[in-house]
Amino acid sequence: MEEATFQITVQVAGYRFPLNIKRDEEILYRDAAKALKEKLDFYQHRHPGLPYETILILAAYHFAVTSEREKYQEDVDPIVEKLKLLDKALEQALKV
Template identity: 30%
Template sequence: MKDKDFRIHIKIDGRAYPLNINRVDEERYRKAAKIVNETITEFRKMFQGNDQQDIMAMTAFQVALNFTKEQERHDYSQFIDDIKDLNDDISDFLIEKEQK
């Protein structure tokens, strides 16, 4: 069997979802399912009486929010721009110093 033909069943809120995945990604998929299930449980406790669609919508929103926060933590573009500016300043300084 090829790695990409590995079949697992992920349970989300008690429902099983069969997935064909790459074998090396199994732990990532199971961890993601665990996070979703834990988030559903938290929202059920916080919003007792809300219907299932509200709980799922809030869960999806929370997971997406955490994803965007993680992306921002790894955004080094401003840092790279600052280093380029600093490099330009140093180059300009050295050019001026050579001209004196």
């Protein structure tokens, strides 16, 4: 059964966007809009002379790097878990 959607409106970079989303994802969308606003404010404060288009690009690039970093971290997590298991097994074998 498909989950029902409802409409929220978020404001991003001075634009209002109506979005149809799943109710349990509302906080995700609202937090994303908040994070983007904070990042735009950060870059505007840090580089007051840059055109707003450049500020948008910097913020987009920041989130792209963050997304890629998370992908790499996800790729490493299973290996780390296996290494922990092997370490435990090795410790037990050496105690005997």
